[in-house]
Amino acid sequence: MKPKKTLKNNQIEKIIFWDPCLSPHKAIFFESFASLNPNLEIVCCADQTIPDSRKKMGWTVSEPIKYKNIISPDKKTITSLITESPSTTLHVFSGIRWIPTIIIALEIVKNIRAPYIIMSEPRVIDGFTGKLRLIQSWLTERYHRQNAAAILAIGRNGPPWFIASGYSKSRVLPFAYFVPPPLATPYKQCNTDKTRVGYLGRLIKMKGVLDVVNSVSGMNDKIALDFAGNGPEEDVLKSMCISAGIEHTFRGVIPITETGNFFSNIDILILASTSKDDGWGVVISEALMAGVTVIATPMVGASILLDNSLFGRCVPAHNPEAIKSAIYDLIKSDEFTPKKREARAYLANKILSAHAGAVYFMKIIDWLEGRSERPQDFYSLTEYIN
The missing domain is CATH 3.40.50.2000 (Glycogen Phosphorylase B;)
Structure with a gap:
């Protein structure tokens, strides 16, 4: 079923991903999406570079080739990015809370009613504090429930969280972190029975x-x-x-x-x-x-x-x-x-690679613009098994 158009009628010319920090879990996805869409300007606007705690875990990010990184932008830069071409820019927010850059950008996007998507993991719903988070979401996210073009809900527990928070099921799509496969290393046959x-x-x-x-x-x-x-x-x-x-x-x-x-x-x-x-x-x-x-x-x-x-x-x-x-x-x-x-x-690799994620994201945008049917969930193996 095709939805009503929720993105501007103007053709999207730029996509800005608003992220808490630079991340290897997204960098190659951005690169793949930019490679598939050479006519689009792709920007990752991150609140900070890789945190030290993540560097200690082995995180690294290469310099972008097909897209641009902007790190720790001030309010003037954020305002300029959003107001420069508001009707032809799509904003993708990785979360809606706590991160200063995202909070500032969201407020400006709301003020000028620019088109946007939320791409997010679920909040933790378990226990008493989880129920309080659900109540908070119901009380504070009315604008997003009514105006976000789509919710790209990450993981098994993503869609149930957002639906429980009052978002329309028709606007919630499953999503993931789409990453490159590990560098190929030949499988090493075990020398024991263990x-x-x-x-x-x-x-x-x-x-x-x-x-x-x-x-x-x-x-x-x-x-x-x-x-x-x-x-x-x-x-x-x-x-x-x-x-x-x-x-x-x-x-x-x-x-x-x-x-x-x-x-x-x-x-x-x-x-x-x-x-x-x-x-x-x-x-x-x-x-x-x-x-x-x-x-x-x-x-x-x-x-x-x-x-x-x-x-x-x-x-x-x-x-x-x-x-x-x-x-x-x-x-x-x-x-x-x-x-x-x-x-x-x-x-x-057919469903989880950065390339697969980029193709899936393109299908989502086409669906939101009314050019195609809603895409199959990314983890569907139907077309590869048959």
Whole structure:
């Protein structure tokens, strides 16, 4: 069904992405979108560069080629960007709260009624504070419910959050962080009979890292653990592995350029997050595009992909036994063969790569302009499997 036009009748000539900071999870997506649309001017306007905390996690961003970065703009610059050609510029806001640059830009966009889209992870709805956030959204987002051209809701929990917050279901589309596949590294066949289980990210309780170790306790003859990253739970995890007699490796933080080598050495990636604060989970996209099967909880946005059994298994949070059962199921299903890895990587790249995301975003704009039907959800595999 075609919607009424919600973007200006004038042809869009510029798109400005308003972001909290520079991010490797978006940079290649911007580059891909700009390459596919050479007649569009693409700008990323970020409140700050990569935060130090993220640099310590291995984040880096290359200088843009096809688009332009503007970092920490003052109010004069923000005003000029928005008012220069208001009817032919589309604004894409990564969130609507807390970030000074985004707050200022949104207010100006509202004042001149410029066309805009919200691209955002959900807020965490769990618990008492989550209910307060929902009430706050109902009380403060009326303008956005009525005027945002679309909501690009990131992850499994994105669309339900925005619909619960009163946004029209017809305007909410699923979205993701579309990233390049890890640098290709040949799959390394295991020299033992052990299944190699990996975790890549911050070693914190919210990520369910303790559940990962507990899940393989008693499987010493079948499992080897491989952790990449750092955090406050590192020493606890090492002690747990030693006490349980689990073969393990702790690699520390690895640069983004080396994640391909990490994935070539594991059979399963586990992300057992216990909070919906994990809006997407880019490591899942990277693992799947490298051919690795994944186990994750529904708290993780990218777990929506695991509804397809080729990609892995979705298990309840706070449940090491469910993780253990999923590991046994994957082993029994023979999911780690080179043929299965190749098929997994092929399909994942078709729907999760930066290029795939750019094509999907183009389809969304065409739909909003009334030039086409609403696009299929990005994770639909129909056209690739048939």
